[in-house]
Amino acid sequence: MTTPKILVLLACCCALAIPVVAQPSNxxxxxxxxxxxxxxxxxxxxxxxxxxxAREENRNDDAVRLYRQALKLEPKWKQGLWSLGMxxxxxxxYAEVRxxxxxxxxxxxxxxxxxxxxGMSEFQTRDxxxxxxxxxxxxxxxxxxxKDMAQAIFYYVAVLxxxxxxxxxxxxxLMGMRKSGSSADLLTEPLGxxxxxxxxxxxxIPPDRKEMxxxxxxxxxxxxxxxxxxxxxxxxxxxxxxxxxxxxxxxYGVFLLNVRPSDGIRxxxxxxxxxxxxxxxxxxxxxxxxxxxxxxxxxxxxxxVLKLDPTNxxxxxxxxxxxxxxxxxxxxxxxxxxxxxxxxxxxRTHWDLLRAYTxxxxxxxAKREKExxxxxxxxxAP
Amino acid sequence: xxxxxxxxxxVSFANPAVPDALPKTFEAIAKAADQAREADRLNEAIDxxxxxxxxxxxxxxxxxxxxxxxxxxxxxxxxEGPFRRYIALSPKPAPxxxxxxxxxxxxxDYAAAxxxxxxxxxxxxxxxxxxxxxxxxxxALLLTREGRFNEALLLLAAKAQKLGAAxxxxxxxxxxxxxxxxxxxxxxxxxxxxxxxxxxxAYYCLKSDFPRSDDFAERLLQHYGQEPNVHYxxxxxxxxxxxxxxxxxxxxxxxxxxxxHAxxxxxWAVARVEVGRPAEALTPARRAVELDPQxxxxxxxxxxxxxxxxxxxxxxxxxxxAKRLAPESSRIRFALSNAYKRLGRQQDSxxxxxxxxxxxxxDNVLAPLDDKLKTPRGTGRPE
Numbered sequence: 001m002t003t004p005k006i007l008v009l010l011a012c013c014c015a016l017a018i019p020v021v022a023q024p025s026n027x028x029x030x031x032x033x034x035x036x037x038x039x040x041x042x043x044x045x046x047x048x049x050x051x052x053x054a055r056e057e058n059r060n061d062d063a064v065r066l067y068r069q070a071l072k073l074e075p076k077w078k079q080g081l082w083s084l085g086m087x088x089x090x091x092x093x094y095a096e097v098r099x100x101x102x103x104x105x106x107x108x109x110x111x112x113x114x115x116x117x118x119g120m121s122e123f124q125t126r127d128x129x130x131x132x133x134x135x136x137x138x139x140x141x142x143x144x145x146x147k148d149m150a151q152a153i154f155y156y157v158a159v160l161x162x163x164x165x166x167x168x169x170x171x172x173x174l175m176g177m178r179k180s181g182s183s184a185d186l187l188t189e190p191l192g193x194x195x196x197x198x199x200x201x202x203x204x205i206p207p208d209r210k211e212m213x214x215x216x217x218x219x220x221x222x223x224x225x226x227x228x229x230x231x232x233x234x235x236x237x238x239x240x241x242x243x244x245x246x247x248x249x250x251x252y253g254v255f256l257l258n259v260r261p262s263d264g265i266r267x268x269x270x271x272x273x274x275x276x277x278x279x280x281x282x283x284x285x286x287x288x289x290x291x292x293x294x295x296x297x298x299x300x301x302x303x304x305v306l307k308l309d310p311t312n313x314x315x316x317x318x319x320x321x322x323x324x325x326x327x328x329x330x331x332x333x334x335x336x337x338x339x340x341x342x343x344x345x346x347x348r349t350h351w352d353l354l355r356a357y358t359x360x361x362x363x364x365x366a367k368r369e370k371e372x373x374x375x376x377x378x379x380x381a382p
Numbered sequence: 383x384x385x386x387x388x389x390x391x392x393v394s395f396a397n398p399a400v401p402d403a404l405p406k407t408f409e410a411i412a413k414a415a416d417q418a419r420e421a422d423r424l425n426e427a428i429d430x431x432x433x434x435x436x437x438x439x440x441x442x443x444x445x446x447x448x449x450x451x452x453x454x455x456x457x458x459x460x461x462e463g464p465f466r467r468y469i470a471l472s473p474k475p476a477p478x479x480x481x482x483x484x485x486x487x488x489x490x491d492y493a494a495a496x497x498x499x500x501x502x503x504x505x506x507x508x509x510x511x512x513x514x515x516x517x518x519x520x521x522a523l524l525l526t527r528e529g530r531f532n533e534a535l536l537l538l539a540a541k542a543q544k545l546g547a548a549x550x551x552x553x554x555x556x557x558x559x560x561x562x563x564x565x566x567x568x569x570x571x572x573x574x575x576x577x578x579x580x581x582x583x584a585y586y587c588l589k590s591d592f593p594r595s596d597d598f599a600e601r602l603l604q605h606y607g608q609e610p611n612v613h614y615x616x617x618x619x620x621x622x623x624x625x626x627x628x629x630x631x632x633x634x635x636x637x638x639x640x641x642x643h644a645x646x647x648x649x650w651a652v653a654r655v656e657v658g659r660p661a662e663a664l665t666p667a668r669r670a671v672e673l674d675p676q677x678x679x680x681x682x683x684x685x686x687x688x689x690x691x692x693x694x695x696x697x698x699x700x701x702x703x704a705k706r707l708a709p710e711s712s713r714i715r716f717a718l719s720n721a722y723k724r725l726g727r728q729q730d731s732x733x734x735x736x737x738x739x740x741x742x743x744x745d746n747v748l749a750p751l752d753d754k755l756k757t758p759r760g761t762g763r764p765e
Contacts, residue, residue: 076425099459106455107425126567129550130456164549199549204574206605246601275601277594308594 041066044073048080060087076107085117094124112141116153123156132160151182155190159201162194170194175224184221192217196247197280212242216251223255231255239267246275254284261288279305279312286318290325298322313343317352324356332356347376405430408437412444424451435467442471446478453481458488476505480517487520496524515541519554526558527565534558539588547585549578556581559618561611561645576606580615587619595619610639614646617653626653644674651683660690671700678708686717694724712741 041050051066067084071077081104085097101118108114119135122128135157143149154177161170171194174187189202192213205213215238222231235252242248253267265288271281286301299322305315320335333356339349350373357366405411415430428451435444449464465482469475483498499521522537535558538551545551553566556577562569569577579602586595599616606612617632633650636643647670654663667684674680685700698721704714719734 099457102456106457198575199578200574201571204571206572206575208605244604275597277597 041069044070044077047073048077051080051083055083055087060090063087064091075103078104078108081107082114089117089121092124094121097121098125098127110141112138112143113146113149114138115141116143116149120152120156123160128160128163132157132164135160147180151177151180155182155186158194159190162190163199163201165197165199167194167197171220175220178221178224184218188217188221189213190217191220195220195251196245197250198247209242209245212238212245212248215241216248219251219255228259232259244274246278247271249274250278250281250284253281257284257288261292264288277308279309279315283312283314283318286322290318290322293325295322295326299326311342313339313346313349316342317346317349320349320356321352324352324359329356329360333360345376347373350376408434408441411437412441415444415447419447419451424455427451435464439467440471442468445471449478449481449485453485456488458485461485462489474505476502477513479505480513484517484520487524492524492527495520496528499524515544519550522558523554523565526554527563529561529563531558531561535584542585542588547582552581552585553577554581555584559584559615561614576602576609576612579606580612583615583619587622592623608639610643611636613639614643614649617646617649621649621653626657629653630657642673644670644677644680647673648677648680648683651687652679655683655686655690660687663687664691676707678704678711678714681707682711682714682717685714685721689717689721689724694721697721698725710741712738715741 041047047066047070051063051070054060054063054066064084064087067080067087071080071084074080081100085100085104088094088100089097098118098121101114101121105111105114105118115134115138119131119133119138122131122134135153138153139157143153154173158170158173158177161167161173171191174191174194178184178187189205189210192215193200193202193205195216196213198213215234219231219234219238222228222234232255235255239248239252249267249271253264253271255264256267257264265285268281268285268288271278272285275281282301282305286298286305289295289298289301299319302315302319302322305312306319309315316335316339320332320337320339323329323332323335326332333353336349336353336356339346340353343349350369354366354369354373357363357369405414411430411434415427415434418424418427418430428448431444431448431451435441435448438444445464445467449461449468452458452461452464462482462485465478465485468478469482472478479498479502483495483502486492486495486498499517502517518537519541522534525531525534525537535555538555538558541551556579557564557566557569559580560573560576562573562577564570579598583595583598583602586592586598596619599619602612603616613632613636617629617636620626620629620632630650630653633646633653636646637650640646647666651663651667651670654660654666663683664687667680667687670677670680671684681700681704685697685704688694688697688700698718701714701718701721704711705718708714715734715738719731719738722728722731722734
């Protein structure tokens, strides 16, 4: 059994609980036909009670059979849908769990745990797009105080976000999990994938590069714990062992920018020789050149990013900052305004605009940016 | 054991309130069902439509809405029955064929899904862009699963503008490009990286962003250059860029790895013809025809090579087979027209020339989906 599955089952123990005496969502019609042979339980009430008893006595196969029979008589019986779903999840029968949970959330749409189990089942049946949607939906709904359930959901959401190339969101979620006490071992590969920006699940990592992703993940964890020397040793070892792999030099370079910027620049340049379309490397390099006042180089790289990805908010941000630094206030403001439109919650953009508007004498616009910054800094800001 | 612990815990679910006065007549129930649906009270609408169609099983609209609500809730197995009833009752059931096919795709009844997609396309009424998009997309997945890779890529290519380089598009493009007869949800997980890289390379090639396409293709070769179909795919990308000699080299590399690779033999022969060396195309083209006698493109290139090396009678024979396999291909008609001309069959030549002119605008891979979907089954259209 995989670690996430253990998490799921633990989580489900507390996520939704089931009444011992079942109540159908609507009374069964009078004169309903018996569902089993004479002598056995036949009415909905008898079947649901027998199912609950079998479940309590750990006669799970009997419980599954009885729940199925009861649900034939009362298809919208929420407790039955949930209980049968849990029994089958434990038996790895994910396609059937998925179908049960779809019926369950149709009658109980506010049940966060229902959406969570649905999303996890869809993950197992590799319906990843729906899985991510439904897990995200479960995050927005009440899950009670169940930390295990929340951690399981975060794990699946994060690995799916990586597969859908939402690397920054995945990284933030995984780091949040680490701070909440999730084991480093569970998070290492997902962190490595997000850090190196490969849209793969941990189970999809090519065997010949498993160590590369582990080293990257361990480096993230070391860096986050302020163990900088250990992080650098891991990253240096990773680039030495995998010198021609995309993403490796970029990740090391970004780390080094905070330690020895000239070495960071060297690594980012190396990355662009291997992967000339690595936008992250281009942007970080442009940002570094901007800091060093190498404005032409910074602008060239920012323009390249925007040519490759015309809706890249960070590209407009760096481009705008560089243009302002070069004294081209008008074009700089246009670029910064575009960055703001594309990603309104980035405080740095609003600061840039505040300064640029002030320089341009646009007092009202500057005031508005200041208000926006204050709004974004409130604890309840999105 | 853990589940047993779970099941002992208890909190009750609230049961939905049952309306005091339920409507009794069909008309009243149907009206209440519509009102519930319009107010987004979908569970209530399901109950009411179910009652209404029990009272009046010939009420087509009731079945339609019942199927649609189940579909909306991803309850595909439950949606199938109502859509089937609607199809049986409605004089214009075309969109329901597509919805039924989509449900059958989800319940893994793939043969039925393909059949209903075909009926939908033949009915000639795709309903709206959204349905066309989702149905065309799933049909492409099924075509890939059946090994009809070029047809799948044609359908997927039509989505490129709308979807961009989204994983939903690049993953199936990668599968079809690497000639892997799987669905995105069931191919072996160890191939994920190769599928991703191939899909990205195919996508950017389609967008004519060749440097970026080459970047992904080179990464694919770096790690998977010894896997079947990878060099073949690289060759097709290079050929798309009109880099004919490098393309031919890639097809040859593929043949070293997969000696019986009929598409690589075919494309290698095509590349030889295109660089003006038709004699070199004869042997690989003959071998390709031998390996895959149902490939229109293999017969076409053999016919073309024979035409250009002066074997007109044999050329016409091969091109006639190609025409039978892919009657909508303009380039086959053009070649056949030339072959007949060389044989002095002026009437036949004129007829084929006219067919060429009528068909030539439909060869664009981005031609409207409707035209492509109407392609008869089993045709090996040469792209």
